[in-house]
Amino acid sequence: MVLQIVTGDPRPIVRQITDGVKRLIAAGELLPGDVLPSVRGMAQQLSINPNTVAKAYTELTAEGWLHARAGLGLFVAEQRQRLSNTERERRLGEAVDRFVSDVIGLDYPPQTVLDHVATELAHYAARKTA
Structure with a gap:
């Protein structure tokens, strides 16, 4: 999974991550069941604080884009209507x-x-x- 953080982007880093993951899912580059990098792994990849990645992952999970499997990590959720x-x-x-x-x-x-x-x-x- 390739995400980039753009320092000149007016969006907060959390938003850049959530938007990037959503875009990868919508484009079919991340499919249901695909595993996402760990919080620590993603933070190292992007050279950012792990708390920022954790917040983005929490938002994506709350919105139904991801789901957690205890002890296994975060996975792309099956597509469904996530919003009214x-x-x-x-x-x-x-x-x-x-x-x-x-x-x-x-x-x-x-x-x-x-x-x-x-x-x-x-x-x-x-x-x-x-």
Whole structure:
């Protein structure tokens, strides 16, 4: 599993980890039943405090992305609807707002931006079904 922490990213490190793991799962790079590195192992890999990794893993477990097996570690959970439709809609709205705020200053025509988003989504969909 390859995650990277970007020091210039405005998101906290915990958020970068949770977003990265979710992205790997959504893309099909981490499959149900796959084991994640230990807290200590991930912390060493990313050169960060183990407490930060533990917090990210706790959040992912609480949201249903991961599940713990006593003595064995953390595993990718079976896919299921993890959030209510209302919560999904709220999070989509927040993500779109953040995205638009980041992209608006680049001064691209809206269709160019939409084409890039569609290409990226298709790329993830293709990897997920492969």
